Amino acid sequence: MKNVGEVRAAPQGVPQEDSATGERSTRNRVARSILDHGPSTVADLAGRLGLTQAAVRRHLDALVGDDVVEAREQRVYGARTRGRPAKVFVLTDCGRDAFDQSYDKLAADALRWIARTAGGGAVGEAAVAAFARDRIETLAESYRAAIEAAPPEKRTEALARALTADGYAATARSAPGRQRGEQLCQHHCPVAHVAEQYPQLCEAETEIFSRLLGTHVQRLATIAHGDGVCTTYIPNAPDGSDAHAAPDPDGPRQPPDPPGRTAPRTPPRTERHPSASTAGRNPA
Incomplete structure (x- = not known):
């Protein structure tokens, strides 16, 4: 307790x-x-x-x-x-x-049943991913209006406030170093223990962040992976254009280390869609 x-x-x-x-x-x-x-x-x-x-x-x-x-x-x-x-x-x-509950075990058991009933293997993993996307889509409906009402430069803050209202204790800040962008930090994750077993929950969450903010995002760290904070890097769109469009004149840079990170990071890989491919997984 x-x-x-x-x-x-x-x-x-x-x-x-x-x-x-x-x-x-x-x-x-x-x-x-x-x-x-x-x-x-x-x-x-x-x-x-x-x-x-x-x-x-x-x-x-x-x-x-x-x-x-x-x-x-x-x-x-x-x-x-x-x-x-x-x-x-x-x-x-x-x-x-305030006392220990069995909700985490119940949720993990339910996802395990979904995976097994769907046929196991890749098919089962796809069924869990579909559930994760449907769950986060439902949550996102309550975020969308507040985010769309905010000016573009304030939308990450609006998302952080919405997540905080749902128990994620989220904050937004400018990315450290020379990075042109922001970091969305979730200091608490209500489903962290389940996400340790089913990273599809983190992947679906990262995908919805990308859609809500209208830009690609990159998940740098997750509590489920053992990091101190769930950290998502959100690059600024240069001159109001699509964040994918204009390359950095100084060449590609590695995203900044998130706060609370405990493991060294390997060099970034070339990815077709960072927001989807690194979600729920620590690049370390």
């Missing part, structure tokens, strides 16, 4: 780092107990975890503030007794997402 919540000031005499670690650990235990046992009262949690009720309340207040748990009135079955029902605490959707 991810650590949930932040820590307040350390008690006097306790090192800040040790106190923070202990607070996070106990807070995670509280959330885990609710996950394992369902809606729980303060008394339930205190008894299971060996904590005072005051300590449990303090951790629950922090978890509620972080949208990890929420308080509800306890359901009463049968005749109700006097007084208000006890308050119980349950995990929110955000809280459940």
Whole structure:
């Protein structure tokens, strides 16, 4: 499970780092107990975890503030007794997402089934690629209007904002060095573990970037391949013309190294369509 919540000031005499670690650990235990046992009262949690009720309340207040748990009135079955029902605490959707899920395995199993059912081999790989293209086409529909509304020089930024809204934590920046272009960096990939097994997901994504931006693009690195950041190089179109049309007067140059890259790169190969042929694969 991810650590949930932040820590307040350390008690006097306790090192800040040790106190923070202990607070996070106990807070995670509280959330885990609710996950394992369902809606729980303060008394339930205190008894299971060996904590005072005051300590449990303090951790629950922090978890509620972080949208990890929420308080509800306890359901009463049968005749109700006097007084208000006890308050119980349950995990929110955000809280459940903080724990390990099996979505990656489910997605990989589904793609494996598609490949096998289609006949395996090249036919199976083509079926997975068709699925990947259909998936990214659906996602791209929500990006297209924002990108087309932006001026040409701002379209990479518009794409980065759209990707960020979908959980990719994307940024756009000028390409370093003498390169005339931009780098689209995705600092998070929600499907990275599945893309390790099925690079067709990265390839389809790169193809749609090319179509949305109206130029060829080159994938330099992917998280699925072990790089720190998914990085796509987007060359500027000289004088507003097609980016394929005008050669660099100084001759071809190797695209810049992406941020977070961990492996050396081999010299670039001659490619008919860089956006398709290098997608999902690190040139290293």
